[in-house]
Amino acid sequence: MTGILGIYLFDERWNVGNFGVYGLMALQHRGQETAGLELIGRSRQRLSGRGLVEDVLTRVDAEGHICVGAVSPYTVEADEDVQPLPLGEKVSVALDGRITRVEGYSWDGSISYESNLRRAFARHACGRSEIETVKEFFDNCKGGFAYVAVNDRMEMAAGRCSLGVKPLVLGKFGFEGGIIASESCVMDVIGERVPISPAENIDAGDAMVFTPFSARLVKGCSPRDKAYCSFEYVYLARPDSYVNDIPIYRVRRNIGRRLSEEDRVDADVVIGVPETAIPFAMAYSNETGIPIEKGFELTGRRVRSALRPDQFERLKGVQLKLNVISESVRGRRVVLIDDSVVRGNTLANIVYLMKEKGAKEIHVRIGSPHIVSHCPFGVEVPPEDELIGRHLSEEKIAEVVGADSFKYLSIEGLVDAIGLRRGELCLGCFNRVYPEV
Numbered sequence: 001m002t003g004i005l006g007i008y009l010f011d012e013r014w015n016v017g018n019f020g021v022y023g024l025m026a027l028q029h030r031g032q033e034t035a036g037l038e039l040i041g042r043s044r045q046r047l048s049g050r051g052l053v054e055d056v057l058t059r060v061d062a063e064g065h066i067c068v069g070a071v072s073p074y075t076v077e078a079d080e081d082v083q084p085l086p087l088g089e090k091v092s093v094a095l096d097g098r099i100t101r102v103e104g105y106s107w108d109g110s111i112s113y114e115s116n117l118r119r120a121f122a123r124h125a126c127g128r129s130e131i132e133t134v135k136e137f138f139d140n141c142k143g144g145f146a147y148v149a150v151n152d153r154m155e156m157a158a159g160r161c162s163l164g165v166k167p168l169v170l171g172k173f174g175f176e177g178g179i180i181a182s183e184s185c186v187m188d189v190i191g192e193r194v195p196i197s198p199a200e201n202i203d204a205g206d207a208m209v210f211t212p213f214s215a216r217l218v219k220g221c222s223p224r225d226k227a228y229c230s231f232e233y234v235y236l237a238r239p240d241s242y243v244n245d246i247p248i249y250r251v252r253r254n255i256g257r258r259l260s261e262e263d264r265v266d267a268d269v270v271i272g273v274p275e276t277a278i279p280f281a282m283a284y285s286n287e288t289g290i291p292i293e294k295g296f297e298l299t300g301r302r303v304r305s306a307l308r309p310d311q312f313e314r315l316k317g318v319q320l321k322l323n324v325i326s327e328s329v330r331g332r333r334v335v336l337i338d339d340s341v342v343r344g345n346t347l348a349n350i351v352y353l354m355k356e357k358g359a360k361e362i363h364v365r366i367g368s369p370h371i372v373s374h375c376p377f378g379v380e381v382p383p384e385d386e387l388i389g390r391h392l393s394e395e396k397i398a399e400v401v402g403a404d405s406f407k408y409l410s411i412e413g414l415v416d417a418i419g420l421r422r423g424e425l426c427l428g429c430f431n432r433v434y435p436e437v
Contacts, residue, residue: 001236001379002072003027004094004168005186006148008156008210009065009177012041017060019179019190020067024053026189027071027182029238030096037069038084038092040150046092048084050075052301065177068150070094073380087121090129090152096182097145097166098378104140131155135207135218144227144377144426144435148180156180156210162220163227163435164204165377165426167243171200178215180208183241201245227426227435231379233418234368235276235339246419249279254417255367255409256283259337263407264288265363268332271295273350274322276339280367284337293328295336295354322350330358340368341397341408342381344388348401355402364403369411369430381429 005023007016020037035056036048041064049056053071068084084094105120124137129151138147138157144165148158158180160168171179171187179187180202202208205220229236232243233251241248256279270292272281285292299322334354341347351362370389375381384390388397389408398406411430415422428434 001030002070002094002096003030003182004068004070004096004146004148004180005182006068006094006150006156006158006180007066007173007177008180008215009173010212011176012065014065014176015041015063016065016067017062020069021053021057021060022190023179023181023186024057024069024071026186026238028053030182030236031071031073033075034072035070036084036094037067038150039064040066040068040154046084066150066154066156068092068094068148068156070096084148087118087134087149088125088129091121091125091134091149092151093134093147093149095145095147096168096378097161098143098376099141099145100143100376102137102141129153131157131209131211135159135209138207139220144229146182154212157207158202159207159218159220160202160204162205163225163426164244165227165229165435167229167232167237168202169200169242170202170208178208178210183237183243185238185241188240201242225435226424228420228424229377229379230414230418230425230427231340231368231375231429234414236379239276239279244420251418252276252279252367253283254419255414256280256285256337257287258413258417259365259367259407259409260284260287262410262413263365265335265365265405266333267335267361267363269293269295269328270335270337271328273336273338274298277337277367280339281335281337284335284365290335293325295325295328295334296322297325299323322353324353324357326357329354331360333361333363334359335363335365336403337365337367339366340371341366341388342371343386344397344401351402361404362402363405364398364401364407366406366408368409369414369427370408371429373429373432375429376434377426379429 017039034050035053037057038046039062043062045062084092087093102120125133134149135157146160146166146168150156169184204226207218228244237243237248239249270281270285270290272278372390394406
């Protein structure tokens with residue numbers, strides 16, 4: 001998972017450097033290991049490195065009216081695969097997701113920016129850098145991805161694969177230009193205000209093309225099937241975002257409602273694990289009448305522990321991030337609601353901390369189905385032999401994590417909460433059924 005951003009303003013007197021930094025800060029939840037920004041205009045500057053946006057992009061001093069950038073959860077050296085990447089000699093690209101193949105080009109081994117994907121683009125482009133050439137290349141790519149690319153001619157293209165797995169939205173900077181981002185929250189953060197939905201959804205297979213004299217939406221071939229990532233609604237996206245024109249906050253409230261319908265428990269208090277599961281817990285409390293309490297106090301920066309690169313970092317993230325509030329749990333039967341369970345180690349640590357503070361019972365409810373398989377489209381799912389939901393029943397998981405009971409949300413409940421047809425969603429990590437690419 002990556003957060004990508006492109007800003008294109010027509011007037012060269014604009015300087016979008018600060019807008020780019022703030023936009024990437026809005027996407028920081030999509031990747032906290034590396035960040036990069038390329039600014040293009042009267043001068044050109046490219047900054048990238050390991051760390052958070054506020055630490056990496058500290059000296060954006062070039063003057064440019066175009067920028068492309070990304071944040072990523074991948075740990076790499078500062079001079080390697082840090083977004084945005086040079087796809088060719090004259091083209092830079094920020095990519096969210098995974099390209100599995102390129103039509104008309106074959107190779108041995110896996111696809112990477114440093115080798116095969118760049119060679120595929122070089123063969124396709126034959127030295128050309130026109131934005132139409134860039135768009136054509138991505139039209140030939142198969143997989144689950146969204147992209148923003150800019151060339152040396154002050155042109156930008158941004159689009160989604162035909163499945164629409166990864167989100168992409170368009171915001172209008174008045175009459176001055178456009179903003180492309182993984183999520184609509186970017187538009188709010190950098191100042192655009194629209195009454196209902198803050199951005200326009202770029203549909204599966206479509207692309208926006210910007211040149212110094214025009215901005216146009218290029219419709220792709222109507223996809224045979226759409227496969228929007230269901231995990232975006234559970235965990236990946238910010239609650240103030242719209243993904244595929246659906247408000248994330250509404251979906252997460254619906255998830256809490258469905259949890260209460262599928263399995264109620266006699267308890268004294270409902271507690272959500274910050275931050276993602278808080279809307280789940282609020283809706284669960286409203287539906288059941290069980291009071292909701294704040295169960296944790298955050299320490300330090302907000303860190304999404306599920307995206308940390310190794311188990312020690314994840315456990316350390318939970319230990320440092322979440323301190324149990326004793327008064328909320330002591331002597332009480334607790335419904336503990338979390339967004340997902342991958343390995344179960346961090347959940348076991350949370351349950352232990354709550355029981356150490358005096359919780360009488362802990363009944364865990366998870367706002368997603370059990371994760372049983374990998375993601376071929378770039379979401380950071382561990383190897384399948386590490387997935388606790390693939391190997392253990394709910395009763396056994398309760399025993400392993402130290403809870404008094406444990407229940408997942410059903411796949412049917414998730415689909416209902418999102419509000420799309422099952423055939424419009426990719427549910428592969430929950431049921432091992434993936435869309436054809």
